[in-house]
Amino acid sequence: MGKEKIIKGSLSVLILQLLQNNRVMYGYEITKAVKEANKGKMQLSEADLYPTLHKLESEGRIETESLLINGRVRRYYKLTQQGNKASIDPLAIVKEAIRSL
Amino acid sequence: MNDITLCEYQLLELKQFIRKRGIREEDVVIEILDHFACKVEELMNSNIHLPFERAIQIAHQSFGKSGFRPMIVNYEKHIQKMMWQIFKNECKKVVLSPKILFLIAYVISLYPLLQIGSKYLHGNWLFDAELIGFGLVVLVTLLYSAVIFFKTKDGFQLFNFNTNKNLLWQKQVMSIPKIPLIAVIVGISLGNKLGNPDLYFFLLCCFSVLTLIRSLAIYQTYLKMEEQFSTNKFA
Numbered sequence: 001m002g003k004e005k006i007i008k009g010s011l012s013v014l015i016l017q018l019l020q021n022n023r024v025m026y027g028y029e030i031t032k033a034v035k036e037a038n039k040g041k042m043q044l045s046e047a048d049l050y051p052t053l054h055k056l057e058s059e060g061r062i063e064t065e066s067l068l069i070n071g072r073v074r075r076y077y078k079l080t081q082q083g084n085k086a087s088i089d090p091l092a093i094v095k096e097a098i099r100s101l
Numbered sequence: 102m103n104d105i106t107l108c109e110y111q112l113l114e115l116k117q118f119i120r121k122r123g124i125r126e127e128d129v130v131i132e133i134l135d136h137f138a139c140k141v142e143e144l145m146n147s148n149i150h151l152p153f154e155r156a157i158q159i160a161h162q163s164f165g166k167s168g169f170r171p172m173i174v175n176y177e178k179h180i181q182k183m184m185w186q187i188f189k190n191e192c193k194k195v196v197l198s199p200k201i202l203f204l205i206a207y208v209i210s211l212y213p214l215l216q217i218g219s220k221y222l223h224g225n226w227l228f229d230a231e232l233i234g235f236g237l238v239v240l241v242t243l244l245y246s247a248v249i250f251f252k253t254k255d256g257f258q259l260f261n262f263n264t265n266k267n268l269l270w271q272k273q274v275m276s277i278p279k280i281p282l283i284a285v286i287v288g289i290s291l292g293n294k295l296g297n298p299d300l301y302f303f304l305l306c307c308f309s310v311l312t313l314i315r316s317l318a319i320y321q322t323y324l325k326m327e328e329q330f331s332t333n334k335f336a
Contacts (some may be wrong), residue, residue, distance in 0.1 A: 027132065028139035046136060051174050051202055054179035057243035058186065066131075073131045081133050 011052045016083055019062060026067045027053065053077060105145045108139050111153060115141065118157060124169050129176045133169055137161075183329075184322055191321040195314050208238060208310055212303040235302045242309040246316040253323045 011034070018033050019025060025033070031049050056062045061083030065076045107115070112134070119133050140160035145151055195201055211234055242254060 026135065028136045028154055031136070046140075046163055047165045047169075047171040050132065051175035051179075058179055058182045069135075070138075071109055071112055073134055074135045074136050091207065 011048065012056055014059065015052060015056065016079065017048075017076075019077060019079045020084070024065075024076045025078050026074050030077065056083065104140055104267065105149070107142060111141075112138060114153075115157065118161075119169065122169050124173055129169075132170060132176075134295055156255050184326060187325045188318055188322045191318040191325070192314065195317045195321070201310075201314060201317075204238065204242075204310055204313075206304065207234075208303075208306045210305065211235060211238075212299070232302070235306050238306050239309045242313040246312050249316040249320045253320055 014034055014037060015030060018030060018037075022029075022033075027050065027090065030053070031046060034049065053062070057077075059082075060080055062077050064081050065078065066073050067076060068074075105157040115137055116134055117131060119130050124130055124133060137157075137160055140163060141153070141156045141214065144159055145153065165171070196205075
């Protein structure tokens with residue numbers, strides 16, 4: 001099991017942390033931020049990000065809001081109260097990272 | 102220097118590119134389109150000589166070997182999970198609603214009354230009233246379920262991804278009128294065999310109430326999903 005697998009496993013934790021710091025972000029913004037945070041250590045494709053976002057949404061940790069930007073609909077993601085709690089609890093972060101592996 | 106922003110025509114071209122790759126669900130197209138457009142804009146901004154068509158190709162490669170396919174597969178899973186979650190929550194809400202609690206209490210109290218009535222009140226108006234009570238519960242719940250069936254019959258096609266998983270919900274709705282019908286037929290033959298018509302009436306009543314709870318939960322799930330989709334989509 002490589003480092004990449006571990007980082008991918010903790011993607012949801014990373015997203016929660018990003019949303020905690022930035023409040024509201026859209027898909028492309030998150031992808032870029034995740035890639036920057038990993039400094040190119042893992043090859044993250046766009047297809048990896050959205051499943052994690054959808055998973056977090058179905059778990060009620062993040063919610064979406066759609067806005068019309070530059071002629072197209074942009075979906076913004078933000079933390080729910082439940083997601084907020086999870087992202088500030090360090091133990092929950094570690095547990096989540098292990099669970100997602 | 103001004104940043105390049107895709108025009109309406111280019112966005113339309115991107116949309117067609119996505120749809121040509123088998124993505125028909127509007128919600129997924131919307132999600133991919135913005136991401137795709139951002140990537141194309143970024144590529145064109147970093148190299149102003151890069152043609153739009155080439156930028157599309159490079160942006161598509163960033164989605165990995167399977168392209169958009171994993172996104173649609175995951176999206177379907179996400180929607181199904183969401184529907185089941187809503188359905189479970191709605192079941193709980195329906196069961197705990199005062200009207201249904203009253204109906205459950207009424208049905209449960211009717212059975213012992215019916216047994217007492219059949220022993221001591223045979224031929225009495227009170228006994229007839231109890232039987233009418235049972236009949237009414239069955240009739241009203243089945244009628245109500247039928248109304249819900251007709252309301253939601255075509256509804257789940259709104260969330261149509263042409264997959265078997267979605268057909269499952271369609272089947273759930275279609276089973277609303279079938280289940281009580283089967284129950285009545287099985288119940289009549291079972292009641293005759295057991296020689297206990299009171300028990301049969303009681304079981305039929307319980308079954309009708311369960312059907313009603315299930316139908317109401319399916320209907321509420323449909324309404325919630327419709328709301329979710331309408332807030333996520335732009336006209």
